């Protein structure tokens with residue numbers, strides 16, 4: 001677990017599963033910065049978490065916004081990068097501009113954030129990047145999500161070596177059944193699909209947001225784990 005008064009920065013902490021992750025860090029007494037798209041919205045989300053939380057506008061497809069938001073500020077103990085550009089595409093209907101944006105967000109965007117924050121990281125700092133099971137298990141229209149999530153593991157590997165002794169790990173969740181994205185899909189009729197996937201998984205349930213937060217906090221905390229991609233998928237990649 002991150003400790004009280006340690007500074008946690010969650011890029012993509014303004015919505016999706018990044019928001020409960022940010023709230024969980026705040027509940028531990030951490031100093032917290034969240035970043036997402038839109039200065040007003042980020043500030044509003046930050047206020048909703050707590051009066052001392054900082055909210056910043058960051059668009060990962062725009063390096064200028066990354067530098068403007070993150071170049072200056074207090075030292076950072078824990079950095080978590082959550083965003084994804086939900087680019088649904090396949091090779092037949094490939095749109096290169098949309099595909100490039102997906103790569104900019106999850107690959108060069110993540111790297112530019114770490115590059116910009118480097119002077120604010122300490123030798124004891126830890127970083128967690130978000131990948132996903134699609135890296136190993138493509139599904140309909142997951143082409144760019146598969147490519148981006150596979151790339152995250154490569155980014156994690158090189159950062160773990162280049163930034164040592166700063167530790168760098170990644171999480172690759174399977175479908176997170178209680179995430180806002182899948183709760184919305186369930187309301188639109190996807191509950192049967194979720195139930196079937198849960199029944200198929202060796203753990204016989206889908207990963208939850210709490211499971212993912214637990215894994216992220218483990219990776220941030222454990223001083224001997226670096227260069228590791230932790231799969232939070234109930235064993236789904238095996239079946």
Ligand SMILES: NC(=O)c1ccc[n+]([C@@H]2O[C@H](COP(=O)([O-])OP(=O)(O)OC[C@H]3O[C@@H](n4cnc5c(N)ncnc54)[C@H](OP(=O)(O)O)[C@@H]3O)[C@@H](O)[C@H]2O)c1
Nearest residue numbers: 012014015016017036037059060083084130132175176179
């Ligand atoms: N949900 C799942 O079942 C699942 C499964 C496997 C892996 N994952 C991984 O878990 C992570 C979070 O997933 P999620 O379901 O929470 O996704 P989500 O609901 O789509 O949230 C996406 C997040 O990315 C941010 N974002 C999107 N485009 C951005 C951009 N161009 N610049 C900056 N921020 C941007 C959004 O911030 P705004 O507040 O600005 O909108 C939001 O915080 C992703 O990396 C995903 O690959 C999730």
